[in-house]
Amino acid sequence: MRRHELTDQEWDALKELLPPGRMGRPREDDRRVLNGIVWKIRTGSAWRDVPERYGSWRTLYTRFRRWALDGTFTAMLSAAQARADAAGDIDWLVAVDSTIVRAHQHAAGARKGGTGRVPVQDHALGRSRGGLTNKIHLACDGLGRPLSVLVTAGNVNDCTRLIQVLAGIRVARIGPGRPRTRPDHLVTDKGYSSRAIRRYLRGRGISHTIPERADQIAGRKRRGSNGGRPPAFDRDIYRRRNVIERCFNRLKQFRGLATRYDKTATSYTAVVTLASLLLWL
Incomplete structure (x- = not known):
């Protein structure tokens, strides 16, 4: 195993989650391909490099x-979360926050979607004083592992x-039963303090x-x-909000995530999802 590659334990957990091969000629070895993708995301290099x-x-x-x-990446993350929940390994005190990610100039060249009846694609890039940015909105469990990820433009409140x-929190059950969607307790900072939000949370219990x-x-x-x-405000519970800051710090160790190089929101969301999956492993 080389630096930035999957360990044997990580591969053993991932190989069962990959989709089956298509009909036709044999495809490239999944482990080698996935190692190459992970290497690219961890280093932030160009695909050609x-x-x-x-x-x-x-x-x-x-x-x-x-x-x-x-x-596929979303399904793999959901499967990893379901395994952890079945083992009782999820702390359902959930923290929510967001972080700004600056977009590299290479990310600004995505083509918009056509004219007329074809809608313009939203590549989740917003212009602010720091230039082009996007924002990662995240919910994590009490152990600092992502439960839900949303990528938007950086100027979104x-x-x-x-x-x-x-x-976006939908942790499937292994066996019968509906996915779990409701945390035991939610912790956020004052940026989420509004009557509408508190009313919504009370309505969901x-x-x-x-x-x-x-x-x-x-x-x-x-x-x-x-x-x-x-x-009501519990200072002791609020101190646990730092788990989401630690989660962001771990995610931004992936250089391809800490700076956005991907042109489309779909690709960048996949980068965040794959990095989140590796945190669960």
Whole structure:
């Protein structure tokens, strides 16, 4: 095993999750191809610069795009989460947050989708003071492993995507039963503090720890008795929110994730999904 490659334990867990081969001539060895993809993501290199020991870079890119488009990486991540849940290895105190990722100039050249009735593709790139960026919205369990991932443009407000991130939590059961979609407790920072969000969480029966913003506290005090009581806040539980910061730190050890080089949102989401899968392994 070389640096940046899958260990034997990781490969043993992954090989059962890969889709079967297609009809026709035998395809390239799955382990070598997957090692090449992982090497590329860990180093942030261009596809053409992947070492020849992993085979043709065109084969690696074609396999990566195929698995990104047909949902293979997402299915593999879901299977890894289901195994952990069956073993009782998921802490359902869930933290939600986002992180900004700067886009390299190579990521800015994706072609928009046509004219007329063909909709323009959204490649999840937004322009801000730092240039072109995108944002990773993430929900992780109490052990700092991703449960749900959403990629948007960098200028998208965090609180507008909380419901989508929570809806992305679907941990399947091994055997009968519906997927688990609801955490035991939710922890977020004050960027998610709003009446609409708190109302939504209460409607789903999700207990939560979200600090109030200073302007909300001032407005409630200004209204006096009409301002209502402050929401419950547990400092001890809130201290556990740092698990999502540690999760982001581990994900950004993948240089192909810490800086976005992919032109399309589909490819970059696949990069984040594959890195998340390796954290579960």
